[in-house]
Amino acid sequence: MSDARKYFNLPSPFAMKRGGALNGAHVAYETWGKLNAARDNAVLILTGLSPSAHAAANADDPSPGWWEGMLGPGKAIDTERWFVVCMNSLGSDKGSTCPASVNPATGEPYRLTFPDLSLEDVANAAKTLVASLGIDQLACLIGCSMGGMSALAYMVLHPRSVRAHISVDTAPQAQPFAIAIRSLQREAIRLDPHWNGGQYDDHHYPDTGMSIARKLGVITYRSAMEWNGRFARIRLDADQREEQPFGFEFQVESYLEGHAQRFVRTFDPNSYLYLSRASDWFDIAEYGNGSVMGGLKRIHLAQALVIGVSTDILFPLEQQEQIADGLKAAGANVQFVALDSPQGHDAFLVDIENYSRAIGGFLATL
Amino acid sequence: MSDARKYFNLPSPFAMKRGGALNGAHVAYETWGKLNAARDNAVLILTGLSPSAHAAANADDPSPGWWEGMLGPGKAIDTERWFVVCMNSLGSDKGSTCPASVNPATGEPYRLTFPDLSLEDVANAAKTLVASLGIDQLACLIGCSMGGMSALAYMVLHPRSVRAHISVDTAPQAQPFAIAIRSLQREAIRLDPHWNGGQYDDHHYPDTGMSIARKLGVITYRSAMEWNGRFARIRLDADQREEQPFGFEFQVESYLEGHAQRFVRTFDPNSYLYLSRASDWFDIAEYGNGSVMGGLKRIHLAQALVIGVSTDILFPLEQQEQIADGLKAAGANVQFVALDSPQGHDAFLVDIENYSRAIGGFLATL
Known part of the structure; x- marks a missing residue:
C-alpha cells in the first residue's frame, strides 16, 4: 500500500x-x-x-x-x-x-x-x-x-x-453516560501495569487495557437490537472456543475479540487517552x-x-x-x-x- | 450487627x-x-x-x-x-x-x-x-x-x-448485549494478573479487574437519563480530583469509583464469575x-x-x-x-x- x-x-x-x-x-x-x-x-x-x-x-x-x-x-x-x-x-x-x-x-x-x-x-x-x-x-x-x-x-x-x-x-x-464509558476505557488502559505511566514499548505494551477499552467501545458503538438479529445466542463451534476457564463461548464474545485484536496494536494508547479525554472536555456551552x-x-x-x-x-x-x-x-x-x-x-x-x-x-x- | x-x-x-x-x-x-x-x-x-x-x-x-x-x-x-x-x-x-x-x-x-x-x-x-x-x-x-x-x-x-x-x-x-457486557466484566477479572486463575488471596487480589467489572455493571444498571439530571457535567472540587494523569475530574467518575470501592473486596471474584456466567447461560427456550x-x-x-x-x-x-x-x-x-x-x-x-x-x-x- x-x-x-x-x-x-x-x-x-x-x-x-x-x-x-x-x-x-x-x-x-x-x-x-x-x-x-x-x-x-x-x-x-x-x-x-x-x-x-x-x-x-x-x-x-x-x-x-x-x-x-x-x-x-x-x-x-x-x-x-x-x-x-x-x-x-x-x-x-x-x-x-x-x-x-x-x-x-x-x-x-x-x-x-x-x-x-x-x-x-x-x-x-x-x-x-x-x-x-x-x-x-x-x-x-x-x-x-x-x-x-x-x-x-x-x-x-x-x-x-x-x-x-x-x-x-x-x-x-459530552453527557455523563458517555463520560462514564470513556473514563472506564481510559481507566482500563491506565490500570494496565504495562501502560506504565505512558512509558510502554512493543515488548511491554498495555494489550489488556487496550483490549478492554476497545471492546467497551464496540459495545457502545453498536446496538442491542442489531446484535439480537445478528448473534442471538449462537454458540461458537467447539474448536473456536477458548480452552481457558470462563473462556469465550458465544459468537458475540468472539466478535468483540476480533475487533479488539484488530485495534490493540494499531492505535497508540497514549494518543487514545488524549483524544478520549478531549471528547469528554468538549462543551459548546x-x-x-x-x-x-x-x-x-x-x-x-x-x-x-x-x-x-x-x-x-x-x-x-x-x-x-x-x-x-x-x-x-x-x-x-x-x-x-x-x-x-x-x-x-x-x-x-x-x-x-x-x-x-x-x-x-x-x-x-x- | x-x-x-x-x-x-x-x-x-x-x-x-x-x-x-x-x-x-x-x-x-x-x-x-x-x-x-x-x-x-x-x-x-x-x-x-x-x-x-x-x-x-x-x-x-x-x-x-x-x-x-x-x-x-x-x-x-x-x-x-x-x-x-x-x-x-x-x-x-x-x-x-x-x-x-x-x-x-x-x-x-x-x-x-x-x-x-x-x-x-x-x-x-x-x-x-x-x-x-x-x-x-x-x-x-x-x-x-x-x-x-x-x-x-x-x-x-x-x-x-x-x-x-x-x-x-x-x-x-440472556441477549447478546447483556452477554457482551458480562463477558467483558469477566474478562476484566480474568485478565487481572492477580486473579491468577482463581488463586488469589488478600495480599494478591484482583482489585483492578473487580473495579472495572463493577463500574461497567453500574453503568449498565443505571441510565443515561438519570445521570443527565444527576451529574450533568459537574466537575469535582479541586481537592477531590485525582493527582495522577487522566485522573478523575467529573462527578460521575467519582460516583463510579465509590461504587467500585464498596464492592471490590466485599464480593468474592470467583463467585462473581460463576454467577455472571450462569446468567449468560440461562435460557427458558x-x-x-x-x-x-x-x-x-x-x-x-x-x-x-x-x-x-x-x-x-x-x-x-x-x-x-x-x-x-x-x-x-x-x-x-x-x-x-x-x-x-x-x-x-x-x-x-x-x-x-x-x-x-x-x-x-x-x-x-x-
Missing part, C-alpha cells in the same frame, strides 16, 4: 487551548476531486476518534477507506463536484503529530509530556490546513462522531468559515455562557443537515435534535434526520444506504 | 445441572413474618447477582436490607400478612456455599474446582429450602434481575410449586424446544405481575413483555407494568414508590 497521505506543517509554535504549544507539528490529510477556480467547492471531513484521513480510495492509495461507500465519483459526497479533504485529527497517531511523536525539543517521544489536547486544537489545526489550501470558506464541513464535536468547535471559533454543515451522530457536549443553545446560536450557517440514529446510546438522538434546534435558532435552514438504523452509533459507517440518501440529498441542494 | 442469617443444609450430594455435585452444601436465608397454619402465605424472593438474603431489617438484624422500602409491616410486601423468605443464591458468597467455600473433600476452597453453576441449580436449592420449611406451594415467587431468571427456572422445573409470580426487571434468556414462548408456556400460574422499565438497557422492556405474553399464553392472569423510571435496571431498588404501588397492588389481589 502506497502512502497517500499528505502532510501539512502547522505554524510553529502552534498554541494549544489549555496551555502549552507544539513546535514542528503537522497533520496528515488526504484529498479527492479538484478545487475549482472559485475555490468554493471544498468539503472538509473531520473524523471520529480512531479513523485515519483515508476516508476512501484515491489515486495514491486505492485501498478502501473507512467511508468508502459514501465518498467518490457519483457517490453521496460526489468527488466529481466537490474537492474533499479529510484530516487525521491532531493528536491521532494516523500520521498527525500525537503523543507518540518525537518532541523536537528532546528527541524523545512526547508520551505524557504532550500538552493537553482539546477538540478546539483539532479544529484550529484543520482551519489552518484549509487556509493553506487557499480555501477561505468551506462549502460544507462534515463531522462524524467526535469529528462532529470538532466541527462545532471549528465553526464557533471561526465565524463565517463554513457555508453548510453536516452533523453526523455527534453531540454538542462554554461559548454560550454555560448554555448549549447559547453556544450553538453563535454558529452562523446558511444550511445544515443533522443526522442521528435512535439506537445510538453514546450520542443519543436528543443531542442531535439539540444541535438542529440550536443551529436553526441561529438562522440556518436546518434539516433534521432521525434514522432508525439498528446499528447504533456506528450506523453512519454501516447503513450507507440511508446515510447516503440523506447526505447526498442535502449536498445536491447546495 | 448480629447475624440474622439462617442456614439450610442441602441434601448431599446435591446434583448440579451441568454435571458434578456438591457435598455438605448449604444456602443462607432470612425470613420475615409468620407462616400461617395452612402454610399458604409464603413468599419467596430470589435476588440479583450481588445482594444477600438480608432484604430488610428483622428481629435478628435490624440493619436496613437491600429492599428495605419494599418489605416490612404495612409495606408493599406486607410481613404482617406474608411469611417472606429471601435466599442468598447458591454460589453467592453472602453465606451460601460458593467457590470461596471449603470443599469438604479436600479441606481447601473450591475456587475453580466448584462445579459449573447454573440458575437451575439456584432454583433447585431454593425449592429444597422451601420444602424444608413445610411449604408445598408458594403463594408468590418474586424474582428480581438475575433472580427473575432463577424464578423462571424454579417454576419451569417444579410445576405447580407457585400460585402467583412477580417478575421484576429480568429476562427469559431450553424448555420449549428452542422457543422462548414454548418455554414460558410450560409455566402454569394463576396470576402474574411482570414489571420492567423503559430505561433498562441490560434487561430491556421488550423482554419483560415477552415474559408477560408467554405466561398469559400459558393461562395465567397477567398484569404487565411498564414503568418510565429514569434509574434504568436498578429502578426496582430506587423507585420504591412506583414499584411498591405495582407490587403492593398485585399482592393485595391475591
